[in-house]
Amino acid sequence: MLLERINSPADLKKLRLEELNQLASEIRARIIEVVSSCGGHLASSLGAVELAIALHYCLDTPKDKIIWDVGHQAYAHKILTGRNKVFATLRQYQGLSGFPSKEESPYDPFTTGHSSTAVSLALGLACAQEYLPFEKRYKVVAVIGDGSLSGGLCFEGLNNTGHLKKDILVILNTNELSIAPNVGALSTYLNKLISLPIYNRFRQALENFVRTRVPKGSRLLRLANKFEEGLKGLFIPGIFFEELGFRYFGPLDGHNLAILIPTINNILNLTGPNLLHVITKKGKGYPPAEADPVRFHSAVPFEIKTGKSLASSRLTYTQVFSQKLVDLAKVNKRIIAITAAMPEGTGLDRFRNTYPDRFFDVGIAEEHAVCFASGLAEAGLKPVVAIYSTFLQRAYDQLIEEIALQDLGVVLAVDRAGIVGEDGPTHQGIFDLSFLRHIPNLVIMAPQDARELEMMLEFAINLDKPVVIRYPKAFVPDSSLPSPPLRLAEPVILKEGKDILVIALGSMVIPSFQASNLLEKEGIKITLVNPRFVKPLNVKLLKEISQQVRFIFTVEEAVLEGGFGSAISEVLETATIKIGLPSEFICAGKRDLLLEKYGLTGHGIASKIKANLK
Numbered sequence: 001m002l003l004e005r006i007n008s009p010a011d012l013k014k015l016r017l018e019e020l021n022q023l024a025s026e027i028r029a030r031i032i033e034v035v036s037s038c039g040g041h042l043a044s045s046l047g048a049v050e051l052a053i054a055l056h057y058c059l060d061t062p063k064d065k066i067i068w069d070v071g072h073q074a075y076a077h078k079i080l081t082g083r084n085k086v087f088a089t090l091r092q093y094q095g096l097s098g099f100p101s102k103e104e105s106p107y108d109p110f111t112t113g114h115s116s117t118a119v120s121l122a123l124g125l126a127c128a129q130e131y132l133p134f135e136k137r138y139k140v141v142a143v144i145g146d147g148s149l150s151g152g153l154c155f156e157g158l159n160n161t162g163h164l165k166k167d168i169l170v171i172l173n174t175n176e177l178s179i180a181p182n183v184g185a186l187s188t189y190l191n192k193l194i195s196l197p198i199y200n201r202f203r204q205a206l207e208n209f210v211r212t213r214v215p216k217g218s219r220l221l222r223l224a225n226k227f228e229e230g231l232k233g234l235f236i237p238g239i240f241f242e243e244l245g246f247r248y249f250g251p252l253d254g255h256n257l258a259i260l261i262p263t264i265n266n267i268l269n270l271t272g273p274n275l276l277h278v279i280t281k282k283g284k285g286y287p288p289a290e291a292d293p294v295r296f297h298s299a300v301p302f303e304i305k306t307g308k309s310l311a312s313s314r315l316t317y318t319q320v321f322s323q324k325l326v327d328l329a330k331v332n333k334r335i336i337a338i339t340a341a342m343p344e345g346t347g348l349d350r351f352r353n354t355y356p357d358r359f360f361d362v363g364i365a366e367e368h369a370v371c372f373a374s375g376l377a378e379a380g381l382k383p384v385v386a387i388y389s390t391f392l393q394r395a396y397d398q399l400i401e402e403i404a405l406q407d408l409g410v411v412l413a414v415d416r417a418g419i420v421g422e423d424g425p426t427h428q429g430i431f432d433l434s435f436l437r438h439i440p441n442l443v444i445m446a447p448q449d450a451r452e453l454e455m456m457l458e459f460a461i462n463l464d465k466p467v468v469i470r471y472p473k474a475f476v477p478d479s480s481l482p483s484p485p486l487r488l489a490e491p492v493i494l495k496e497g498k499d500i501l502v503i504a505l506g507s508m509v510i511p512s513f514q515a516s517n518l519l520e521k522e523g524i525k526i527t528l529v530n531p532r533f534v535k536p537l538n539v540k541l542l543k544e545i546s547q548q549v550r551f552i553f554t555v556e557e558a559v560l561e562g563g564f565g566s567a568i569s570e571v572l573e574t575a576t577i578k579i580g581l582p583s584e585f586i587c588a589g590k591r592d593l594l595l596e597k598y599g600l601t602g603h604g605i606a607s608k609i610k611a612n613l614k
């Protein structure tokens with residue numbers, strides 16, 4: 001096994017080309033073996049194996065910096081940079097992160113996970129070089145996907161790079177997919193480039209001719225340059241990037257090390273912004289992933305031989321939302337569904353398959369998704385934007401300016417709210433309550449179970465206000481708790497007792513109910529309230545209830561600062577004790593394990609309450 005001999009990129013440089021190809025196969029086998037048992041971003045990482053080998057072969061890492069956009073395709077990079085021995089701990093509690101992580105390795109200059117940031121980060125590093133002593137300067141490479149390129153931030157980075165003309169290599173890795181098939185006019189353009197590799201040869205020939213045959217300063221040179229300029233638009237691929245100020249190279253086969261290595265070596269000797277376009281196959285080398293790269297983008301554990309998923313078939317909140325929206329859209333023809341490149345993750349694939357004319361995948365463009373929804377709502381339609389809590393962070397300004405300020409009837413179905421598990425700190429959906437709660441006009445709800453999620457979605461669709469419904473990445477709980485019809489701001493009192501009041505939000509209602517059963521066995525009498533709404537609150541009723549008990553507790557699956565408990569303590573005169581998550585970046589690990597760690601289970605809540613009563 002060659003892989004056993006690779007402890008750092010220095011070892012890679014001792015290998016011959018055939019050995020590098022063999023190494024690529026061994027890395028693929030290792031990735032498949034580990035991801036089949038712990039899940040992860042399989043297809044993208046399999047597609048970027050040769051790219052990782054070529055980059056580490058050509059660069060002097062970790063002095064030189066590679067920034068992988070999103071970072072989900074960087075498993076080979078991890079394996080090559082001294083992390084193979086611990087690779088089996090991928091995405092597990094206290095194990096290797098599923099994304100580049102600064103804490104984990106000097107080869108990861110940034111901790112990443114959100115899309116379209118790589119060019120801007122790389123430009124910052126490239127710009128900083130001028131301020132560093134010569135011996136400390138390094139090369140900077142950003143690897144972006146065609147999906148990342150559908151995000152506006154990536155364009156801002158490219159635009160500024162072309163303007164600043166710093167030394168930077170952007171590698172554009174196209175495979176015609178984000179998670180789902182890539183969308184947008186630019187993606188169509190890239191596909192056109194891929195299918196016409198002839199231009200680059202033509203351009204190369206023209207450049208060689210001009211360089212070798214035409215005397216410098218001659219009229220002929222000026223003419224030839226004009227001719228080249230004129231032909232550019234017709235023939236040269238990457239005119240778009242050239243106009244942005246980049247020198248464009250490619251497209252190349254991103255799995256062919258014999259071409260990749262010398263090309264990257266050559267380009268690294270050039271100054272200014274350069275863009276190398278490579279074409280790869282998502283899922284390369286594992287037939288089930290090549291055949292179904294969408295399913296294997298973020299794979300759950302699977303059987304290697306067949307690719308068969310080993311996931312539980314229990315119902316999730318996402319599936320409940322997915323089905324209910326389709327049911328509501330059957331009757332209400334104004335409903336429009338919007339996703340920012342996550343049709344499968346948000347469950348909107350069902351809507352897309354049922355009502356393709358009322359479904360929009362806008363690319364990895366959360367800001368645009370929210371603005372676009374505003375336009376649709378202003379025109380009288382009922383947009384439902386399904387989005388992960390962590391990615392809604394991107395659209396904060398649009399939410400305030402284009403939705404809330406206009407008081408438009410847009411529904412935001414905020415999935416993955418709370419602890420998400422294996423994707424770790426970049427993906428935990430724990431900040432949304434704190435950044436949403438203070439926005440005027442917004443109605444915010446959280447369901448205790450599947451039934452309540454369905455009710456809330458229907459309620460939101462019929463309310464002419466901006467509404468957020470937040471729900472976790474979880475199986476829906478078995479629930480026999482009552483769910484009377486929803487009324488704006490009205491909580492449900494689930495049980496009444498005179499000692500303490502527990503107001504538990506959304507995913508924390510059932511664990512708090514379990515906690516109350518435990519505490520009642522010890523003689524503590526509890527009033528348990530499911531508030532349903534974070535905003536608006538029925539302050540009068542909450543005050544009345546709170547005056548009948550001695551202690552008040554709130555429970556939420558979100559960061560405490562500025563969260564739901566803060567909302568309660570702002571309106572009640574009695575002191576409240578808040579149970580929830582600390583304001584810290586929560587590591588990866590199974591959701592259940594992390595909930596237990598932070599005391600957000602029935603037992604955990606009961607012991608926190610008891611500890612505070614003492």
Ligand SMILES: Cc1ncc(C[n+]2csc(CCOP(=O)(O)OP(=O)(O)O)c2C)c(N)n1
Pocket residue numbers: 044047070072073113114115144145146147148149175177178179282340341342364366391394
């Ligand atoms: C801001 C943001 N939105 C959504 C995602 C979810 N996401 C992760 S990877 C990905 C697709 C990336 O596509 P591309 O850059 O083409 O890489 P590929 O997986 O095709 O190699 C998406 C949408 C994200 N990481 N960040």
